[in-house]
Amino acid sequence: MGRSPCCDKVGVKKGPWTPEEDVMLVSYIQRHGPGNWKAAPAKTGLMRCSKSCRLRWTNYLRPGIKRGNFTEQEEKLIVHLQALLGNRWAAIASYLPERTDNDIKNHWNTHLKKKLRRAAPDHLAANLNKDGFSIHQPVSKGQWEKKLQTDINVAKQALDEALSLKEPRSPGGFGSPVPSTTSYASSTENISRLLGEWMKNPPKKRTVGTEPATVADGSDHYNKTTVLAEKLNSLLSDFESSASMVSESEHLPLLETWLFDESLAQANAALVEMPLDYTAELF
DNA sequence: AAGCGGGTCAACCGCCGGACT
């Protein structure tokens, strides 16, 4: 076994990502697709370890990510799923395709845990473990997991049969967004948003790691961001032009995703409707 | 205005398991 040596190397940059690095990573993924993270630092010239690249992509740059402002519906779903699945954030995130496991985990730890503790009546609080979730429903957990899995499998099987799809599924498995050419445009939207935030609130010092992610002064900072914005525009037009060339067969994964999302939406709705005694107090 | 302390969240760390040789 043993740990991956990539993060132990001297000269590997740590700390917050800069827009420059984001552009480099997205540009690489646009050319090669997500995956093969081991090769990403070498091929992009990024002084980051492969894990850091993967994390940055999956948590922030990946298309279709919604950030902040969890809706009541989403919070309900998270609370229910957490009660059913425990701290399996990746599994929970698969039911909320627009949210990342890290985001959900953070939201749970900073908001929902407290909310639950406040809302849970004394007699129910006794049934919450130290993480704030219910520990008295082993039976329903299995039943609901089984039902959801059955729904998903039935939908998947029907679709596979209908379309006779032969290509392998995306490495993220079911529920993870299928990488499509069109979706990369959303990555640039993500970076544009990050850039906007960067321009408004440039990082002050945050000198974690071997190389500080700071900019010398305001004007230099402005020039840099302008250049980056131009690069982004160029990237965006590249993505858009390649998106317009997507063939009909390449649309199948999108259709597949959409259909799965439909079945997921139904399952999610059923989940949220499922009564959990203490959550009634929450929302 | 300055200091303090709790809250937030991006990023890192280390373990695990599947794939491959």
Added chain:
DNA sequence: GAGTCCGGCGGTTGACCCGCT
């Protein structure tokens, strides 16, 4: 079957933010 590599996951950390005193 054993060893290695790599990606994924959950827990944790720490810098920054913000309200309070």
